[in-house]
Amino acid sequence: MAAILGFSAAMITLVLDQATKLYTLFVYDLPLKEPVEFAPFINLIVVWNRGISYGLFQQDGGMGRWVLIVVSILASIGLSFWIRRTKARLLAVSLGLIVGGAIGNVIDRLAYGAVFDFIQFQIGNWSWYVFNVADAAIVAGVIGLLYDSFILEPRRGR
Numbered sequence: 001m002a003a004i005l006g007f008s009a010a011m012i013t014l015v016l017d018q019a020t021k022l023y024t025l026f027v028y029d030l031p032l033k034e035p036v037e038f039a040p041f042i043n044l045i046v047v048w049n050r051g052i053s054y055g056l057f058q059q060d061g062g063m064g065r066w067v068l069i070v071v072s073i074l075a076s077i078g079l080s081f082w083i084r085r086t087k088a089r090l091l092a093v094s095l096g097l098i099v100g101g102a103i104g105n106v107i108d109r110l111a112y113g114a115v116f117d118f119i120q121f122q123i124g125n126w127s128w129y130v131f132n133v134a135d136a137a138i139v140a141g142v143i144g145l146l147y148d149s150f151i152l153e154p155r156r157g158r
Helices: 002-027 062-085 089-112 133-156
Strands: 036-039 042-049 115-123 126-131
Touching: 002 062, 002 089, 002 115, 002 133, 042 126, 062 089, 089 115, 089 133, 115 133
Parallel strands: none
Antiparallel strands: 036 042, 042 115, 115 126
């Protein structure tokens, strides 16, 4: 049951990520309309991220891009095996969110050479990084993993 939840989370994340990116890029045509105020604290802008989360380790060359693709695919495969083995539902869903997000960003790297980020969270002059659905799912998945590791796992061990 946990594996079904985990792989469902991965698939839903992947579909939502790619649907929002394709719509924002090609239907809404954000590159021609940016910046767009979506809400008082959310803007839509176009950022092509050639690195990993928060724009770290920017890769301008093709080799770096392929390294990120291979690492993401290998991580997704490893996490998928973990999903299959776990009985814990939150752990499986958390891993699924990470897998779906990683695969969504791999698709971007393959299709565009970079990850399409477009959601900017800001309050006043303070701005958080620009992200997409895949990034949000990965962050939620990591939070779920931490919660499972530090709160739920010790309880299961009793």
